[in-house]
Amino acid sequence: MSLRVLLVEDDRELRATLRDALAVEGYEVVTAASLAEGLALLANLGKRPRHAGDAGVDLVLLDLGLPDGEGETLLAALRRRHALPLIVISARESDGQKIRLLDAGADDYLVKPFGIGELLARMRVALRHHGTRLAPAVLRYARGGLLVDLERREVRLDGAAVHLTPTEFELLARLVRSAGRVVTHRQLLVDVWGAQHAADTHYLRLYMGQLRAKLEAEPAEPQLLLTEPGVGYRLAEAQAPDGAAGAASHG
Template sequence: MIGATILVVDDEPAIHRFLTPALEANGFLALRADTATQGLALVASRRPAVVVLDLGLPDMDGAEVIRRLRAFTDVPIIVLSARDRESAKIEALDLGADDFVAKPFGVGELMARIRAAIRHQMQAKGETPVLKLGAIEIDIPRHRVTRSGVEVKLTPKEFDLLSMLVRHSGKVVTHRHILNQVWGAPHEHDTPYLRVYIGQLRAKLEADPANPALILTEPGVGYRAGEASEPEKMPPA
């Protein structure tokens, strides 16, 4: 993970002035692109570990950039954008982005998302029979979940839901995708049903279900598995 190349595709010079030293301070190699065309070329030639992508680029909409990237690479894409519409987030994630961070953002949060994206990519290359999330261990073959070594009884659907979220640890997973994968296409719009199951998992797994740290909500979009941080916000450019 240390020394991994992170490509930032953004047309705002202030973002690069802010992120380049932050990435280097966290042990990454920063690569800069000011346009979508430059970004696509650098992904093909330099093969970065993660792409941090702004949606509002001067030469191409970010959604089209994601489409083109997904035509030839599975590099993790973290969308970094001032667009706060839920529809924009959902479109980016459904097109293949791995995560979405809204401007203004906290540098600590973004670095954590980058590290999580790299870990997830590494895990995806070699499926493991035991998944981990904090003190939670999920033994896939045995259908067994423990918290700090103590077994937690889950229903089959709770187990499937938890496993699905942890397999995508560090990524935002949309409501529709979760419902489709765990319950099937006929249920992909049953968001209230999903909320009930998320509440049940939090009650069984979280130290403080009212303030979850393991199963996090992305309002209006979906859920993510992973630790949350709330660092100081960067002011708007």
């Protein structure tokens, strides 16, 4: 199960950038653009926790200057019931405010602008402090003539660039992150299209057919994008650099 992050950020461009970057790393990202939306999402997710007593999310990224109030209101509401990791992301640099929010229960405070690498590192530290250890994210896949680089969002087949639609790429990326293992129909639908499409298996059939047409030598007899009847799909295990089958390389 991928870790779920609640991102509360009103800047549309930054919200999209962070969401995409976290998705590449294998996180499931739920976004909110206001304090009210963040509080509602947290309450709603908490009604369907994945572990007894949790908030339905594994980590919160919280902006402070929201259009309808201060992000620290959400921090206070969260800390009354849960101890999950929370990282403040803000353009405010006041040492006094940093100290106050850290004392109020924030695990870290990251000042904008910041690099994605630093954010990911701080997330790993926060999760580790709360007892969650992460395996390195799979960012690169190679088998036969297929090369997928999730960090660069590049797909090449026999050295030639392959154009994928955004949805095709997200579906392939989800399979790359679990290369060699079966991913169920439901998990693929939830991760790529959202929970509201968890039963829309025709989406999967359509897009898997499109991926196979672009990536398989014989789409009717796939060697990479494999079907597990009645369960889901599996991307064939990546090859080690020497050509032997092995674990996917890591970024």
